[in-house]
Amino acid sequence: MRLMLTSLGLIALALPLQADPLPSWEESASKAAILDFVAAVTDPASPDFVPEDERIAVFDNDGTLWAEQPVYFQLLYALDRLREKAEADPSILTSDALRAGAAGDLGALMAGGMPALIEVVMASHADVTAAAFEADVAAWVGSATHPTTGLTYEQMVYQPMTELLRYLRDEGFSTWIVSGGGQHFVRALAEDAYGIPPEQVVGTMGETEYRVIDGVGQIVKLPDVAFIDDKGGKPLGIDRNIGRRPIMAFGNSDGDYEMLEYVTTGEGPGLGVILHHTDAVREWAYDRESHVGKLVRGLDDAEAQGWVVIDMAADWETVFAEVDGG
Amino acid sequence: MRLMLTSLGLIALALPLQADPLPSWEESASKAAILDFVAAVTDPASPDFVPEDERIAVFDNDGTLWAEQPVYFQLLYALDRLREKAEADPSILTSDALRAGAAGDLGALMAGGMPALIEVVMASHADVTAAAFEADVAAWVGSATHPTTGLTYEQMVYQPMTELLRYLRDEGFSTWIVSGGGQHFVRALAEDAYGIPPEQVVGTMGETEYRVIDGVGQIVKLPDVAFIDDKGGKPLGIDRNIGRRPIMAFGNSDGDYEMLEYVTTGEGPGLGVILHHTDAVREWAYDRESHVGKLVRGLDDAEAQGWVVIDMAADWETVFAEVDGG
Numbered sequence: 001m002r003l004m005l006t007s008l009g010l011i012a013l014a015l016p017l018q019a020d021p022l023p024s025w026e027e028s029a030s031k032a033a034i035l036d037f038v039a040a041v042t043d044p045a046s047p048d049f050v051p052e053d054e055r056i057a058v059f060d061n062d063g064t065l066w067a068e069q070p071v072y073f074q075l076l077y078a079l080d081r082l083r084e085k086a087e088a089d090p091s092i093l094t095s096d097a098l099r100a101g102a103a104g105d106l107g108a109l110m111a112g113g114m115p116a117l118i119e120v121v122m123a124s125h126a127d128v129t130a131a132a133f134e135a136d137v138a139a140w141v142g143s144a145t146h147p148t149t150g151l152t153y154e155q156m157v158y159q160p161m162t163e164l165l166r167y168l169r170d171e172g173f174s175t176w177i178v179s180g181g182g183q184h185f186v187r188a189l190a191e192d193a194y195g196i197p198p199e200q201v202v203g204t205m206g207e208t209e210y211r212v213i214d215g216v217g218q219i220v221k222l223p224d225v226a227f228i229d230d231k232g233g234k235p236l237g238i239d240r241n242i243g244r245r246p247i248m249a250f251g252n253s254d255g256d257y258e259m260l261e262y263v264t265t266g267e268g269p270g271l272g273v274i275l276h277h278t279d280a281v282r283e284w285a286y287d288r289e290s291h292v293g294k295l296v297r298g299l300d301d302a303e304a305q306g307w308v309v310i311d312m313a314a315d316w317e318t319v320f321a322e323v324d325g326g
Numbered sequence: 327m328r329l330m331l332t333s334l335g336l337i338a339l340a341l342p343l344q345a346d347p348l349p350s351w352e353e354s355a356s357k358a359a360i361l362d363f364v365a366a367v368t369d370p371a372s373p374d375f376v377p378e379d380e381r382i383a384v385f386d387n388d389g390t391l392w393a394e395q396p397v398y399f400q401l402l403y404a405l406d407r408l409r410e411k412a413e414a415d416p417s418i419l420t421s422d423a424l425r426a427g428a429a430g431d432l433g434a435l436m437a438g439g440m441p442a443l444i445e446v447v448m449a450s451h452a453d454v455t456a457a458a459f460e461a462d463v464a465a466w467v468g469s470a471t472h473p474t475t476g477l478t479y480e481q482m483v484y485q486p487m488t489e490l491l492r493y494l495r496d497e498g499f500s501t502w503i504v505s506g507g508g509q510h511f512v513r514a515l516a517e518d519a520y521g522i523p524p525e526q527v528v529g530t531m532g533e534t535e536y537r538v539i540d541g542v543g544q545i546v547k548l549p550d551v552a553f554i555d556d557k558g559g560k561p562l563g564i565d566r567n568i569g570r571r572p573i574m575a576f577g578n579s580d581g582d583y584e585m586l587e588y589v590t591t592g593e594g595p596g597l598g599v600i601l602h603h604t605d606a607v608r609e610w611a612y613d614r615e616s617h618v619g620k621l622v623r624g625l626d627d628a629e630a631q632g633w634v635v636i637d638m639a640a641d642w643e644t645v646f647a648e649v650d651g652g
Contacts, residue, residue, distance in 0.1 A: 053523060130565060187569050197379060198569030199525075205566060210558040210584055217588035219565045227552075232536040239456060239545045240531060241567055243513050243524025258536055262543035 021167040024160040024318040030273070030310040034164070037271045041247060042171050048269040050247055052172040057248035058238060058259060059161070061179035061186055061203075063293040064252045064275055065194060067156045067320075069284045070148070071106060071292055074185045075117060077140050079104060081124040098123060110291065118225065121182070125206065126223035129213070130184050133221060137188035151320065157193045159321040161250075165194055168248070176246070178237055179203040180230035180255050184221065202237040204229045234259035245270075252277065253293040260298070260307055272307035274298050279313040282320075347493040350486040350644040356599070356636040360490070363597045367573060368497050374595040376573055378498040383574035384564060384585060385487070387505035387512050387529075389619040390578045390601055391520060393482045393646075395610045396474070397432060397618055400511045401443060403466050405430060407450040424449060436617065444551065447508070451532065452549035455539070456510050459547060463514035477646065483519045485647040487576075491520055494574070502572070504563055505529040506556035506581050510547065528563040530555045560585035571596075578603065579619040586624070586633055598633035600624050605639035608646075 025031040041050040062068035079101050086093050086102040093099045097116035100108035101123075109116055125133065141153045149156065165175050177196055179186050183203030190196040207224040210217060229237040235258055238246065249256070249263035252275040260272035277286050277293065287295040302309050312319070351357040366374040367381065388394035405427050412419050412428040419425045423442035426434035427449075435442055451459065467479045475482065491501045503522055505512050509529030516522040533550040536543065555563040561584055564572065575582070575589035578601040586598035603612050603619065613621040628635050638645070 183566070183569075199567065201569065208562050208565060210561040210588070212587065212591070216591045217561060217584065219561060235536040235543060235545060236534050239534060240509070241525065243509075243527065258543065261538070262536070265538070265542045 021170070022160065022163050024163055024316060026315050026317050028311070028315040030308050030315050033271070033308045034273065037248070037269070038168070038171050041269055050269065054244065054247065055168075055171070055173040056176065056242060056244065056246035057168050057173045058176045058178045058242075058246045058250070058263065059165070060251040060253070060256045060259070061177050061181055063277065064250055064256070065158060065161050065165075065177070066153070067146075067158075067283060068292050069286070071110075072181060073141075073146075073153050073156075074181050075121065076147070076153075077137060077144070077185070078121045078124040080140065080144060081136075082120060085124070092123070095119060122206075122223040125182065125185075126221050128221055130208065130219040130221060133184055134188040137185055138192070141189045141193075154189070154193060155320055157321045158316075159318045160316050162194060162321055164250075165196070169195070173248070174200065176200045176202060176238075176242060178229065178234050178259060180228070180234075182206065183229075202229055202241045230255045232258045235262040238262065247271070249273070250275065251298070253295050254297050257297050257301075261305070264305060264307065272305065273310060274302055274307055275310045276312060278311050279316075279319065281313070283312060285313075347496070348486065348489050350489055350642060352641050352643050354637070354641040356634050356641050359597070359634045360599065363574070363595070364494065364497050367595055376595065380570065380573065381494075381497070381499040382502065382568060382570065382572035383494050383499045384502045384504045384568075384572045384576070384589065385491070386577040386579070386582045386585070387503050387507055389603065390576055390582075391484060391487050391491075391503070392479070393472075393484075393609060394618050395612070397436075398507060399467075399472075399479050399482075400507050401447065402473070402479075403463060403470070403511070404447045404450040406466065406470060407462075408446060411450070418449070421445065448532075448549040451508065451511075452547050454547055456534065456545040456547060459510055460514040463511055464518070467515045467519075480515070480519060481646055483647045484642075485644045486642045488520060488647055490576075491522070495521070499574070500526065502526045502528060502564075502568060504555065504560050504585060506554070506560075508532065509555075528555055528567045556581045558584045561588040564588065573597070575599070576601065577624070579621050580623050583623050583627075587631070590631060590633065598631060599636060600628055600633055601636045602638060604637050605642075605645065607639070609638060611639075 022031055040046045040048040041055065043049060059065055062072050082098065082101050083104065093102055097109060097112045097119045101120040109120065143152060145152055146156060168175055175196055177186055177190055177200065181203050183201060183205050186203050187198045187201045190201050204225065205227040207222040207226045209220045209222055211220050227233065234256065245266040246263050247269055248271045249260045250273045251260055264270040264272040277284055279285060286293060287299060348357055366372045367376040369375060385391055388398050408424065408427050409430065419428055423435060423438045423445045427446040435446065469478060471478055472482060494501055501522055503512055503516055503526065507529050509527060509531050512529050513524045513527045516527050530551065531553040533548040533552045535546045535548055537546050560582065571592040572589050573595055574597045575586045576599045577586055590596040590598040603610055605611060612619060613625060
């Protein structure tokens with residue numbers, strides 16, 4: 001690396017320090033609360049100073065880092081793959097849930113509740129190596145398009161949140177995803193979309209099996225759920241994969257309630273932030289009545305808990321990331 | 327931090343680059359194999375070059391980073407705590423295994439096999455917060471003494487391995503523990519003993535529960551096993567907590583076989599290393615017939631698999647770490 005010590009070089013180096021680290025955020029109370037918290041925990045002279053290795057920030061994924069309507073994107077992936085499999089071999093459609101899924105009938109599928117959804121997801125996710133599965137998901141995320149926006153899923157990542165992730169890492173934080181979605185699914189996109197490496201993705205885990213295939217040891221996905229990383233499971237997932245209490249947590253639904261509570265009730269500083277989907281024009285507006293990302297307790301308790309609520313419509317200047325090919 | 331740019335300061339800074347990074351290792355074939363591998367994967371001009379974020383090294387703990395005779399130290403911890411609890415309330419000794427454990431009768435306890443051991447461990451490990459448990463283990467590791475050596479457990483860490491861990495981190499590796507021992511137990515000592523943070527400790531996991539106690543969200547340990555990180559479970563634990571294939575693996579027993587196989591059968595470079603306990607004078611000599619750290623397949627297959635075998639008696643100049651208070 002070449003050091004530029006000319007005066008021009010020095011100016012170029014100094015500029016980023018003065019620039020707004022969150023340009024897609026309006027000058028709102030939520031932005032100020034985040035910046036103030038980061039300033040306090042990174043200032044060695046502050047009573048709230050936190051050393052770098054304890055600066056851990058955790059993020060829900062669906063509805064917090066990217067969109068989640070009309071249903072979780074992982075389900076849309078599963079439906080795409082189920083339809084392809086059924087075209088090749090219709091005899092795999094052995095239940096109402098699988099037939100509804102292959103027909104793209106979301107209404108009939110949702111009527112079957114969580115068991116129907118799990119059946120569809122497992123049909124498309126199992127009996128494949130983790131490596132092959134992740135490669136397939138990564139290809140889908142960058143090429144398949146969303147049913148109503150027409151954007152690729154990669155383009156439905158929130159620009160303000162990718163700025164926030166980068167800003168926190170610049171300030172010495174490690175940034176983790178703690179998602180109710182499948183761990184392998186989220187890993188397949190986390191590095192490209194968010195700059196988050198595989199080891200910093202916690203999620204719902206399927207059972208797996210170690211198998212030597214053609215002389216190579218492989219992780220094979222099985223059609224059973226091993227650990228559900230949602231609600232009270234999120235602090236447990238944090239304990240399994242991180243092993244200490246984070247100091248910042250970002251979520252958008254009641255599935256994140258316990259994670260925010262865990263992060264903000266420990267000793268020392270802790271900030272909990274809820275993204276409230278209020279933007280029916282640029283994204284979606286939903287909370288108490290939504291079948292995905294339902295948010296009731298979080299809204300009711302945010303003030304008493306001291307949690308920050310982001311009003312998407314008012315607080316974000318930009319919503320979706322600008323990605324090449326959009 | 328004050329920068330020393332005097333000529334003396336520069337010499338002091340330059341020296342470590344030339345010094346032997348593994349001074350407690352004899353100039354053996356195993357040392358050369360490790361140094362050669364690290365040189366190849368860190369040299370940008372080498373065909374085997376591996377970028378820093380993929381330089382992942384995994385280590386078994388018991389018998390690889392510290393001793394494991396006459397039984398795993400976690401069991402000795404459990405027995406200490408069980409005895410104390412039984413002194414306060416003898417009515418807790420409701421089974422032969424618990425009575426044998428409280429009496430320190432290892433023979434009778436081992437005769438009960440794995441169920442007896444798990445019963446004793448669970449009796450001392452459950453219904454406590456993870457934070458309180460880890461604090462208690464940390465205190466025990468630094469103060470309790472081993473039944474035959476009289477050393478504290480902290481003093482029974484292998485000096486050559488702590489040098490190796492430091493060396494690998496200096497070379498851009500992340501160093502992980504992948505242990506059959508309990509994840510919370512190993513975390514309690516990993517940072518002090520090995521410089522390994524909690525998030526880089528994978529181990530056998532007990533069931534846990536999220537509970538709000540006196541207004542604070544806590545992880546509570548329950549008396550059931552959730553995941554056994556041993557044998558074929560080690561690659562699965564690596565997948566859950568790391569999410570990519572490591573390039574170096576160190577173990578000492580057949581419980582590490584699949585982990586070494588997983589690491590050395592992938593695409594690209596991979597090095598598997600077995601520590602063979604051959605030193606009855608300074609440590610212990612055991613392999614095929616031992617009730618802990620049994621090593622049969624590893625010895626039989628090492629040559630065919632291309633794994634390096636460390637001969638402790640011949641290859642290590644020093645065995646145990648020198649820790650203050652020894």
